[in-house]
Amino acid sequence: MELLASIEGSEFASWLRESGSIWAYPAVLTLHTLGLGVLVGASTVIDLRLLGAAPHMPLEPLRRLFPIMWTGFWVNAISGVLLFITDATTKGTTMVFMAKLAIIAVAVIVLALIKRSVFGREPVASATPTTVKTLAAVSLALWLAALITGRYMAYV
Amino acid sequence: MGATLDAFATWLHATAVSDAIRSSPWLWPWCEITHFVGLSLLVGVVGFFDLRLLGLFRRVPLNAAWSLMPWGKLGFAMAAVTGVTFFIGAPEQYINNVAFYGKLTFLLIAGLNAIAFEFFYGAAVKASTAADATSPVYRAIAIVSIVSWFFVIYWGRMLPFIGNAF
Numbered sequence: 171m172e173l174l175a176s177i178e179g180s181e182f183a184s185w186l187r188e189s190g191s192i193w194a195y196p197a198v199l200t201l202h203t204l205g206l207g208v209l210v211g212a213s214t215v216i217d218l219r220l221l222g223a224a225p226h227m228p229l230e231p232l233r234r235l236f237p238i239m240w241t242g243f244w245v246n247a248i249s250g251v252l253l254f255i256t257d258a259t260t261k262g263t264t265m266v267f268m269a270k271l272a273i274i275a276v277a278v279i280v281l282a283l284i285k286r287s288v289f290g291r292e293p294v295a296s297a298t299p300t301t302v303k304t305l306a307a308v309s310l311a312l313w314l315a316a317l318i319t320g321r322y323m324a325y326v
Numbered sequence: 327m328g329a330t331l332d333a334f335a336t337w338l339h340a341t342a343v344s345d346a347i348r349s350s351p352w353l354w355p356w357c358e359i360t361h362f363v364g365l366s367l368l369v370g371v372v373g374f375f376d377l378r379l380l381g382l383f384r385r386v387p388l389n390a391a392w393s394l395m396p397w398g399k400l401g402f403a404m405a406a407v408t409g410v411t412f413f414i415g416a417p418e419q420y421i422n423n424v425a426f427y428g429k430l431t432f433l434l435i436a437g438l439n440a441i442a443f444e445f446f447y448g449a450a451v452k453a454s455t456a457a458d459a460t461s462p463v464y465r466a467i468a469i470v471s472i473v474s475w476f477f478v479i480y481w482g483r484m485l486p487f488i489g490n491a492f
Contacts, residue, residue: 196487211370227390231383321359
């Protein structure tokens with residue numbers, strides 16, 4: 171708790187929170203929104219394809235969405251840390267925030283599982299196996315849960 | 327102009343539907359969630375298609391990339407309906423906010439760009455089964471799309487920070 175308070179009270183966190191500069195909190199929040207759109211959006215494209223939308227779309231080229239998604243992920247990990255330190259005592263003690271982090275951790279693991287099972291050494295046949303479809307559905311549900319808990323952060 | 331807009335905002339704010347939007351404790355947060363789900367669908371599907379027009383993912387035929395577009399349109403519809411809900415619920419927050427007009431301007435550019443693309447090239451795209459078709463015009467349209475949606479998000483995010491605060 172003292173640690174969270176000292177993080178929140180640090181000069182940098184105070185600048186982010188209180189400077190009023192468009193390059194402080196607003197810029198970080200914008201990056202967090204863009205990263206979310208890129209990560210969740212690209213993941214959704216793959217999930218929709220695996221669930222049967224756009225059946226004529228070849229899967230293999232979608233492999234190149236992964237570096238784009240990891241970029242979105244890291245933009246949000248970094249901007250997320252910056253948002254956290256501006257309000258560490260509240261966010262660091264909120265169960266919903268812990269739930270959000272856990273949901274994102276599982277969502278990223280599911281994404282890695284999709285990468286391994288769909289874009290691994292043996293390319294999947296055009297007929298998507300049920301396990302892969304399940305992973306895609308779980309992925310969509312987890313991103314939705316991440317968005318819900320994330321939006322909730324504006325109310326704590 | 328300003329006075330007319332203020333009068334409109336005052337009138338809209340006083341309507342029963344505006345009051346109903348404000349007085350529900352859960353409607354606004356759920357609209358925000360829906361707005362962000364729509365944003366993700368739009369960025370994912372339209373962004374992917376734009377990258378394809380730029381020449382990435384060349385092994386995906388244009389018609390296959392286009393076949394996801396109903397999901398992108400659904401995302402836009404989700405964001406648009408909830409966005410209009412926000413405006414009806416609290417018009418005074420938007421009507422004098424420069425960020426709101428920034429967002430509307432880029433929405434108009436992105437929208438006209440998308441409509442023009444579908445009108446002039448929709449049939450060609452749906453018939454394009456080749457693996458590596460793109461063109462300078464497609465690239466230009468993709469750049470306008472990416473830049474204008476970026477600024478839609480940027481100005482949307484700036485709504486609480488520039489002009490009158492929420």
